Amino acid sequence: MASKASMEKIVSLAKRRGFVFQSSEIYGGLNGCWDYGPVGVELKNNVKREWWRSSVTERDDMAGVDCTILMHPRVWEASGHVSGFTDPMVDCKTCKGRFRADHLADTPCPQKPSKMVGQHDACELTEARKFNLMFKTFIGPMEDTAAQVYMRPETAQGIFVNFKNVLETSRQKIPFGIAQVGKSFRNEITPKQFTFRVREFEQMEIEFFCKPGSDEEWYNYWKDLRFNWYVNLGIKKENLRLRPHGADELAHYARGCSDVEYLFPFGWSELEGIANRADFDLKQHQQFSGKSLEYTDPQSRERYVPYVIEPSAGADRGTLAFLIDAYDEDTAPDEKGAEETRIVLRFHPRLAPVKAAIFPLTKKDGMPELGEKLYKQLKKRWNVDYDLSGSIGKRYRRQDEIGTPFGITVDADSVKDGTVTVRDRDTMKQERVAAEQIPAYLEQKIEG
Amino acid sequence: MASKASMEKIVSLAKRRGFVFQSSEIYGGLNGCWDYGPVGVELKNNVKREWWRSSVTERDDMAGVDCTILMHPRVWEASGHVSGFTDPMVDCKTCKGRFRADHLADTPCPQKPSKMVGQHDACELTEARKFNLMFKTFIGPMEDTAAQVYMRPETAQGIFVNFKNVLETSRQKIPFGIAQVGKSFRNEITPKQFTFRVREFEQMEIEFFCKPGSDEEWYNYWKDLRFNWYVNLGIKKENLRLRPHGADELAHYARGCSDVEYLFPFGWSELEGIANRADFDLKQHQQFSGKSLEYTDPQSRERYVPYVIEPSAGADRGTLAFLIDAYDEDTAPDEKGAEETRIVLRFHPRLAPVKAAIFPLTKKDGMPELGEKLYKQLKKRWNVDYDLSGSIGKRYRRQDEIGTPFGITVDADSVKDGTVTVRDRDTMKQERVAAEQIPAYLEQKIEG
Numbered sequence: 001m002a003s004k005a006s007m008e009k010i011v012s013l014a015k016r017r018g019f020v021f022q023s024s025e026i027y028g029g030l031n032g033c034w035d036y037g038p039v040g041v042e043l044k045n046n047v048k049r050e051w052w053r054s055s056v057t058e059r060d061d062m063a064g065v066d067c068t069i070l071m072h073p074r075v076w077e078a079s080g081h082v083s084g085f086t087d088p089m090v091d092c093k094t095c096k097g098r099f100r101a102d103h104l105a106d107t108p109c110p111q112k113p114s115k116m117v118g119q120h121d122a123c124e125l126t127e128a129r130k131f132n133l134m135f136k137t138f139i140g141p142m143e144d145t146a147a148q149v150y151m152r153p154e155t156a157q158g159i160f161v162n163f164k165n166v167l168e169t170s171r172q173k174i175p176f177g178i179a180q181v182g183k184s185f186r187n188e189i190t191p192k193q194f195t196f197r198v199r200e201f202e203q204m205e206i207e208f209f210c211k212p213g214s215d216e217e218w219y220n221y222w223k224d225l226r227f228n229w230y231v232n233l234g235i236k237k238e239n240l241r242l243r244p245h246g247a248d249e250l251a252h253y254a255r256g257c258s259d260v261e262y263l264f265p266f267g268w269s270e271l272e273g274i275a276n277r278a279d280f281d282l283k284q285h286q287q288f289s290g291k292s293l294e295y296t297d298p299q300s301r302e303r304y305v306p307y308v309i310e311p312s313a314g315a316d317r318g319t320l321a322f323l324i325d326a327y328d329e330d331t332a333p334d335e336k337g338a339e340e341t342r343i344v345l346r347f348h349p350r351l352a353p354v355k356a357a358i359f360p361l362t363k364k365d366g367m368p369e370l371g372e373k374l375y376k377q378l379k380k381r382w383n384v385d386y387d388l389s390g391s392i393g394k395r396y397r398r399q400d401e402i403g404t405p406f407g408i409t410v411d412a413d414s415v416k417d418g419t420v421t422v423r424d425r426d427t428m429k430q431e432r433v434a435a436e437q438i439p440a441y442l443e444q445k446i447e448g
Numbered sequence: 449m450a451s452k453a454s455m456e457k458i459v460s461l462a463k464r465r466g467f468v469f470q471s472s473e474i475y476g477g478l479n480g481c482w483d484y485g486p487v488g489v490e491l492k493n494n495v496k497r498e499w500w501r502s503s504v505t506e507r508d509d510m511a512g513v514d515c516t517i518l519m520h521p522r523v524w525e526a527s528g529h530v531s532g533f534t535d536p537m538v539d540c541k542t543c544k545g546r547f548r549a550d551h552l553a554d555t556p557c558p559q560k561p562s563k564m565v566g567q568h569d570a571c572e573l574t575e576a577r578k579f580n581l582m583f584k585t586f587i588g589p590m591e592d593t594a595a596q597v598y599m600r601p602e603t604a605q606g607i608f609v610n611f612k613n614v615l616e617t618s619r620q621k622i623p624f625g626i627a628q629v630g631k632s633f634r635n636e637i638t639p640k641q642f643t644f645r646v647r648e649f650e651q652m653e654i655e656f657f658c659k660p661g662s663d664e665e666w667y668n669y670w671k672d673l674r675f676n677w678y679v680n681l682g683i684k685k686e687n688l689r690l691r692p693h694g695a696d697e698l699a700h701y702a703r704g705c706s707d708v709e710y711l712f713p714f715g716w717s718e719l720e721g722i723a724n725r726a727d728f729d730l731k732q733h734q735q736f737s738g739k740s741l742e743y744t745d746p747q748s749r750e751r752y753v754p755y756v757i758e759p760s761a762g763a764d765r766g767t768l769a770f771l772i773d774a775y776d777e778d779t780a781p782d783e784k785g786a787e788e789t790r791i792v793l794r795f796h797p798r799l800a801p802v803k804a805a806i807f808p809l810t811k812k813d814g815m816p817e818l819g820e821k822l823y824k825q826l827k828k829r830w831n832v833d834y835d836l837s838g839s840i841g842k843r844y845r846r847q848d849e850i851g852t853p854f855g856i857t858v859d860a861d862s863v864k865d866g867t868v869t870v871r872d873r874d875t876m877k878q879e880r881v882a883a884e885q886i887p888a889y890l891e892q893k894i895e896g
Contacts, residue, residue, distance in 0.1 A: 016617065018511075023518070023519060025613065026739045035516060036513060037617055038511035038614060041512040041513055041514040063466075064489040067484075070478060072471070072475035072476065072478045135587070137583045139635065141546040141579060149478070151585065158471075166466065169463075183631065187586075200518050379506050382505075
């Protein structure tokens with residue numbers, strides 16, 4: 001069942017509750033750039049942390065790195081980005097506009113929007129030219145071509161150029177992977193769909209190095225593992241699919257590629273690509289750098305350039321999908337017991353920006369003191385909220401909207417017998433738990 | 449007592465054990481850019497995580513954000529960076545070199561290095577001109593001034609332009625702060641001292657908004673708190689100092705600024721600056737954006753532009769200081785009991801890249817099975833190592849060099865009675881602990 005969320009609802013909730021703001025909003029925004037607000041940054045950090053835990057820390061066969069965004073310009077010659085990472089563009093000599101040559105049929109003419117670009121009499125279009133999507137800048141004191149560098153369009157190449165360094169310092173043996181989380185930049189002509197297609201984004205990439213011949217097996221392994229990662233963190237299976245690329249979509253060197261796609265409100269779209277890139281990248285860097293990137297098997301002493309399986313995920317796209325899939329509307333009783341519509345984000349507890357909220361029922365009779373004590377204790381371990389204001393129904397609603405899985409109410413009985421009420425966000429059922437058991441209760445529910 | 453580390457020892461250890469590599473090293477490197485390797489990325493992530501925990505999650509009066517590196521260009525006009533973030537440069541018409549005008553006396557002439565720039569007869573220097581340290585690039589399909597944007601030189605401005613958004617969505621009341629961790633870029637003419645002065649770096653910044661008149665008190669509060677943060681995470685107090693800026697160092701609007709400095713091998717240098725910026729930034733953005741950034745006190749309805757205290761820390765500098773300060777050399781017995789020199793990194797357990805290493809004493813008699821079981825259990829919670837190869841002394845040395853606080857040995861007795869030996873990295877003392885108690889033991893030692 002597709003999410004009840006529309007993009008309008010998500011964008012509106014995201015702004016209203018502090019998940020995502022437009023970058024530089026008070027200056028009219030910057031197209032293709034979005035900022036994460038107070039709950040958004042916790043959500044996105046949780047997504048990245050879960051990825052790092054499952055991909056790096058919990059595994060024996062993975063090493064992490066964190067490389068710079070600015071890299072030596074030869075890296076992008078070797079990778080093929082200087083020559084091939086382009087969109088075809090045409091200019092109109094009349095209106096001075098620049099347009100995607102392959103999107104002319106859907107692009108209204110700026111001078112006569114009822115017609116498409118090229119169909120208005122005044123349009124005078126140039127031949128299509130390649131427009132490189134890499135942002136370029138100058139490093140050092142001179143602004144000339146010798147100093148021109150690029151902002152990385154992907155984190156993958158930082159991994160490839162460090163292959164030998166990691167091999168020599170980490171005691172890893174093939175098969176093993178190198179993982180990285182970090183920002184990348186693409187000068188997209190048409191950013192769209194909120195945080196889905198943007199110019200500045202964050203990637204979570206793995207390059208998994210294996211022996212030629214074993215690559216098919218590892219390719220299948222990573223396809224399954226990465227698909228299930230989203231399922232295990234709560235995305236409904238029916239909203240996910242693995243779509244193998246057709247032969248016409250594959251790069252010439254690629255031996256296979258599949259996308260994990262999510263059923264966004266705007267249709268099935270890519271969250272992550274898992275590609276069998278063979279030995280293309282290491283061989284290119286070997287050639288361009290003149291450094292051997294061969295691996296020597298410690299048992300057989302056989303030497304070879306490893307094959308690579310690349311699971312490449314978008315942290316912003318993943319975060320958006322988790323947000324959309326968590327979105328639900330149902331009904332809940334208001335203060336007077338009347339049913340009202342509620343918005344609830346059914347995040348997996350590990351992803352929820354706030355894990356629990358503590359509500360003293362009233363501001364007297366020792367309830368705030370008990371609540372604050374519990375709050376301070378939990379805050380050392382998790383991001384938790386404390387809310388004293390408004391009816392208990394209103395306080396629940398506030399937390400439901402940001403997906404807080406547990407509401408903990410401190411009432412008159414709490415002061416007497418040391419128990420509190422824990423309310424489950426999804427079932428809205430309540431249970432009575434000893435306050436001193438709450439840390440263990442949450443530990444089991446969140447981390448267990 | 450200053451650290452026993454020299455910069456040569458730190459750079460060499462960092463490369464050899466996978467803390468830090470030169471960016472794009474196989475292509476000869478990129479000046480002023482460094483990559484973090486497998487243990488380095490864990491160390492730096494731990495530094496950032498501890499900062500976030502103590503600055504954001506554990507506090508009631510702080511909200512986090514995560515803003516884009518590319519921002520609207522007007523932001524940098526308002527902030528003063530377009531006009532004022534410059535170094536004075538001169539060009540030599542003879543050799544085409546460009547040099548810092550204020551460093552000529554220390555800069556050898558490229559054509560005659562025995563003389564300084566300007567003192568060789570052939571030198572023909574231009575007047576000094578301002579060279580802006582911001583990296584610029586072009587966004588969208590056109591490369592013209594209308595599309596020129598900058599890579600942010602600091603994360604602070606992302607916070608200021610989101611002040612209203614955070615205020616409206618987070619239920620914070622003044623006094624409160626907004627915190628951000630992220631990359632910034634400065635086109636330094638002379639990057640130097642390893643990861644200390646670089647062109648791409650990561651910041652951990654807070655803007656703390658308070659009522660005018662309370663700013664002096666908050667300024668002192670943050671100076672103390674931030675100084676003690678480094679002490680509490682293990683930096684020796686005698687290697688830290690708080691240096692108030694002289695009147696000649698202060699910006700015209702600043703009401704006070706102090707640096708937390710660390711005694712690096714190259715001398716006392718800044719880790720973090722804590723500045724009282726008054727209402728300069730919010731007023732500038734108010735003026736340039738035309739949007740009100742006033743705050744209305746919910747009780748008194750008084751309206752004012754808040755004052756700002758800014759604790760601005762460098763994540764890379766902090767990481768480097770933690771690494772240098774942890775560095776020690778002492779003696780430890782080798783396999784045959786002879787004393788040998790050992791390198792040991794005495795990291796605080798929370799910062800240590802690897803928290804514990806599990807060593808089955810031999811490869812037989814059930815020891816690896818028991819060790820692996822414990823390893824898998826601990827790996828769900830912490831980054832831990834498992835090492836079966838080499839003498840136990842060698843295995844200790846490997847972990848000492850990357851600062852692993854606990855070595856856990858599984859021996860013949862372990863198989864019989866379920867206890868293991870825990871060896872403390874610093875004292876090298878060993879104690880016998882029940883294997884099933886190890887998670888609680890580590891929890892208390894690391895998080896307690």
